[in-house]
Structures are given as structure tokens and as C-alpha cells.
Amino acid sequence: MKNILSFLLLFPLLIWSQSDYGKAEKLFKEGKYEQAQPIFESFLKENPSHLKTLEYLGDIAGHQKSWDKAIVYYKKLKQLKPSEANYYFKYGGVLGMKAKDSNKFKALGMIGEVKESFEKAIELNPKHIEARWALVLIYIQLPGIVGGSETKAIKYSNELLKLSPVDGFLSRGQIEEHFERYPSAETQYKKAIAAGSTKVGGQMLANLYKNKMNQPEKAAKIKI
Template sequence: MKNILFLFLIFSTIMSAETNFEKAKKLFEQGKYLAAQPLFEEYLKENPNHTKTMEYLGDIAGSQKKWDKSMTYYKKIKLQFPKNANYWYKYGGALGMKAKESNKFKALGMIDEIEICFKTAAKLDAKHTDTRWALVILYLELPGIIGGSEKKSQNYASELMNISKIDGVMAKGYIEEYFKRYKQAEIFYKQGIEITHSKTAYKKLIDLYKNKMNLPEKAITLQEESNKLN
């Protein structure tokens, strides 16, 4: 009888923990991060090596711009699964955001690790679009003296083109816009609209017309078109 009671208590504890995780997951998927956080933390105390819980907690910390906390979780899961591209990408992303909010001297010390994380993720997963977007942006924003290069950005935009035409087209447009080659950017963003008619593609071209090319009438016309389709 005692053995049966003991097993029942263990089973109840496990079910309770699973329920906490599932509740937290549902809250997270609804965007209720603050409500999900304590449930995930409670579950992690009982299951200290649970990868998905650490990933969710890293995502929540990132949404709160708590980059150090986010990096702590991502680093653990990256070490657990060193061949998982997404974990390298997430750790590199949190590190990159930390660098952006740090002084220039401290940020310089982080660049190599950020680059290694993104390049490792790209190598591990030949179709990881987010990583290639991150590399496009990284090499655009880095000064040339420490590795920044339009050519490198263009190479990763071309890789995106081979994986997902819409991502490649929008990345090419992003590069053109960054260097203030607005007519070329317009061509790429128009291609993006033709491919998907998505709200995001429309938004990029509307913003270009409105804030960069001083073409408010085109922006208004395009916004009306977007509203009808989306």
C-alpha cells in the first residue's frame, strides 16, 4: 500500500510539472510572457537541464531587453546542443543586442564572438534565413576596418535568394536602401510586393517613398493598395 501511495505521489508531481510547462507554453504563444515566466522558472527548478524551458526563458528575457539573462540561457542550450544552428543564432543575436547597448570599446570586444556565432549557425544550417539576415546587417553596420563589407553582405543576400526568393529580394533592397541607392531599392521592394503582396513588403516600399524619396503621393497610393489586399 505504501509503495502504491509513493508511486502515486511521484506520478502526481510529474503531471503537475508537465501541466506547468504546458500552461506556460500556451501563455507564451499568446504573447503573455510575464505570466508564463514564473511557471517556466518553477519547471526549470525541477528540471534544471530542460532545453525548451531555457529557450523560452531566454526568449522572454530578450523581449524584456535583459540581454545578459537571455545570453545565460542561450549559452547553456548552445553548449548542450552545439550542432543546433538556431541556438547559435539566438545566442549571437542576444550578444549583438548587448553590444549595441554597450560603449564602443566594449562592443568591439564582442564582435568576433558575434560573427563566429552567426557564421557557425549558417554553416550548420544551409537554409537558416534568420542567420543570413543577421550577417547581411552585421557586415553593413560594421566599419570596414573591423570587417564590415558590402561584398560580404551581398554574398549572404545572394544565399538568401537561393533559399527564399522573397528574403533575397528584400535583403538586396535593404542593402541598396542602406547605401542610399533608393531607385535600386525601389526596384527590389517592388519585386518583393509582386512575389508576396505581403504587408511587410508594402511597408518597406511605403517607408522608402515617404521618408527617403519624398514621394508622399506614391506612399499614400501604395498604402491604399496594401489596405485592400491585407
């Protein structure tokens, strides 16, 4: 009887908490991060190991470009559930953004961990598309002397091609464009469009015509 009475006394609080949390999730999905944040933070104080709340707060910090805060949240997620690929992917992403905003010497010291995080995400989830995309972009943007590699970028692009032809063609187009092989990039973007990427592929092709190949008339003809 005592247990039942305790539950009945606690029940209104549980209902309020669930309702409040649902409101925070709705605000998050609507992009109202600043309103959702204090609700999630309050919930986390009572439930410090709640995975979804940590992820929400990490995502919010990322949207706010508060890289250090996001790193803390995602790092804790990795520790609590080291088998979840997306936690490594998100951790690598915000770590990469912090490196991008840091001075060159500090950034160079972080690149290794960024790569390892994306590689771990792929190890845990062999079909992880976003982590491969991230590695393609890292390897083409980094100078060779500090770890850049067209060969490795192509390797991950080929893996994307097997998982998703659209992503394979688009990523290979990005590689070709980066190394100024514009006709080859054009071919890859056209393949992506034919494979179904009308919007993204069309935009990349239009940008290539307009910004790199000096052919604005071709860009204007692309329907996006």
C-alpha cells in the same frame, strides 16, 4: 508492489507539474511573459538541463531586454546541444543587442563572436534564413574599418535569393537603400512584392518613397 505504491503516490504530483507547465506554455504563447517566467524558473530548478525551458527563459529575457540573462540561457543551450543551429542564432542575436547597448569599445570586442554565432548557425543549418539576414544587416551597418563589408552583405543576400526569392530581393533592397542607391532599392522592393511579399515589401517601398525619395504621393498609393 512497493514501486507501484511509490508511483501512485507520485502520480498526482506529476499531473500537477505537467498541468502547470502547460499553463506556462500557454501564457508564453499569449505574450504574458512575466506570468510564465516564475513557473518556468521553478521547473528549471528541478530540471536544470531541460532544453525547452532554458529556451523559453532565454526568449523571455530577450523580450525583457535583459541581455545578460538571455546570454546565459542561450550559452547553456549551446553547451547542452551544440548541434542546434537556432541556439547559436539566438545567442548571436542577444549578444548583438548587448553590443548595441554597450559603449563603442566594448561593442567592437563583441562583434566577432556575434558574426561567428550566425555563421555557425548557417554551418549547422545551411538553409537558415534569419542568420543570413542578420549578417546582411551587420555587414552594411558596420563601418568598413571595423569589419563592415558591402561585398559580404551581397554574398549573403545572394544566398538568401536562392533559398527564398522574397528574402533575397528584400535584403538586396536594404543594401541598396543603405548605400543611398534609391532607384535600385525601389526595383528590388518591387521584385519582392511581385514575388509575394505584399505586406513587408510594400511597407519597405512605401517607407523608401516617403522617407528617402521625397515622394509621399507614391507611398500613399501602395496598398499594404
